[in-house]
Amino acid sequence: MAKKEHISETPATQFLRKHGIAFSEHPYPYEEHGGTSVSARELGVPEHHVVKTLVMQDEAAKPLIVLMHGDRKVSTKNLARAIACKSVEPCKPEVAQRHSGFQIGGTSPFGTRKTLPVYVEESILALETMYINGGRRGYLVGIAPRVLVELLGARPVSCALEE
Numbered sequence: 001m002a003k004k005e006h007i008s009e010t011p012a013t014q015f016l017r018k019h020g021i022a023f024s025e026h027p028y029p030y031e032e033h034g035g036t037s038v039s040a041r042e043l044g045v046p047e048h049h050v051v052k053t054l055v056m057q058d059e060a061a062k063p064l065i066v067l068m069h070g071d072r073k074v075s076t077k078n079l080a081r082a083i084a085c086k087s088v089e090p091c092k093p094e095v096a097q098r099h100s101g102f103q104i105g106g107t108s109p110f111g112t113r114k115t116l117p118v119y120v121e122e123s124i125l126a127l128e129t130m131y132i133n134g135g136r137r138g139y140l141v142g143i144a145p146r147v148l149v150e151l152l153g154a155r156p157v158s159c160a161l162e163e
Contacts, residue, residue, distance in 0.1 A: 010135025011101060011111030016143075019151055023141040026131060030105065030138030036070025039140055043131060047071040050140070051124055051132040053107045055096035055116075058085040063099040065109050067120040067132070067148065071163050078159040083119060106137040109152055120148050122156035 007013075007025050016023055028042035040047035050070035057063050058080070068074050080088045090096075093104045101113030109118050109132070124130055125145045134141040148154035 007139065010108070010139070011113075012108035012133070012135030013111075013141070015111035016141070021143065021147055021151065023134075023143045025134065026140040026142060028138050028140070032105075039131070040070060043140065045131055049127055049130055051130045053100075053109050053133055055091045055100050055107060056088050057091050057095075058083075059087045063091060063095075063114070063116050064088070065100075065112070065116050065118045066157075066159075067109060067118065067124060067154065068160060069121060069124060072121065072160040073163055075159045075161045079119065079157060082157040082159055083155075102133075102135060103137065106133060106135060106139070108133045108135040108141075109148070109154075111135060118148065118152045118154040119157045119159075120145075120154040121160050122158050123160070125149065125156060 026043050028039055031038045036047050036050040040050045047070040052068050052070055054066045056066055066074055076088045099114055100107050127145050129142050130145045131140040131142050
């Protein structure tokens with residue numbers, strides 16, 4: 001029997017376990033600036049099923065999280081319209097890290113330092129399983145997308161652009 005690789009807890013996995021959420025663990029060799037194409041390749045799953053956690057802010061610099069398919073970009077115009085804001089833009093890396101408590105490349109929507117509003121591209125909710133960051137670089141968790149709505153109160157939006 002193969003020895004299971006030990007993976008230390010992260011704030012994200014602690015949060016999921018505390019709420020009794022089932023998830024699978026998927027460590028992979030992290031590549032700087034590799035993005036979701038690397039994690040999808042390493043896990044052998046479609047990049048469309050790998051979900052990015054993006055920390056953004058509105059015109060008042062209020063932070064929010066947007067969850068998007070790995071092979072799509074966020075239309076900030078469409079997102080702003082969908083959430084009734086004037087504008088939305090990505091946070092600077094150091095600001096995103098301060099809001100979420102996670103290192104860039106290891107940001108998870110679960111177990112964030114501050115409770116942030118979460119928006120999810122609606123087509124993600126139709127997936128059977130999504131792979132999302134587990135709170136550290138090179139580590140994804142496989143989880144049912146409905147958990148985003150049930151646990152985080154994620155609001156579905158339609159703001160995806162083809163990459």
